[in-house]
Amino acid sequence: VRALDPDAARAILAGPTLEAARRLIGASLIREGSARRVVRIVEVEAYVGMADQASHARFGRTARNEVMFGPPGMAYVYLVYGMYHCLNVVTEPAGAPAAVLIRAAESEAGIDAMRAARAAHRPGRAARDADRAPRGPVDGRIASGPGVLCAAMSIDRSDSGHDLVDLGGPLRLEIPAVPLADNRVGASARVGIGYAPEPWQSVPWRFFDLASPSVSGRRAGSRS
């Protein structure tokens, strides 16, 4: 399947975030380098505007979320729980704070480099017990969660603010010209936002590939 050229991809990301989020299911995330790594995105979540009480943008413009207020197509990477990074793709025009969190993906190329990157990033107890038999991640779940996806792709805050759409960048996003059919995309409430009041806690702004075994956590949800 052909990928959209950068201008067309940017136009999708500049549009409504819920539509952009669905277009990112099936998109490729590419880490260029001596060992090229490619994953196919299978799960995302939309965070839309300052009114969204689950979004980092709910505090208004701050040093951390600054890039969410900028132009579409940029990476917004932050640290959660002091040990994992999360990658977002900024959406909507500059001034409108919105982004799509990339929650899970399947490996398509460079899985050796991904395994090595995962092994090098073992926080907490896992690192302390590193001498014990490391029960390495199963290949099919190498990027099955926002934190481990960033670990497998060596994504951290140094990637934040960089353009994911521009050809030639070290970390790139390619959106297929033909979107995944609606009946192959599931939707559910977003994960890990128990702090948010309703309706934000329950809006079905998490989207995932119904056929993928690499979707994180529980797959509860309906067709979208």
Added chain:
DNA sequence: GCAAAGATTTGCT
């Protein structure tokens, strides 16, 4: 200044 909580993951009970 300081306390609290977080868009997570893992291993043990």
Added chain:
DNA sequence: GCAAATCTTTGCC
């Protein structure tokens, strides 16, 4: 099913 690991960001004094 639960708690630990770990540190940045936010909010309040």
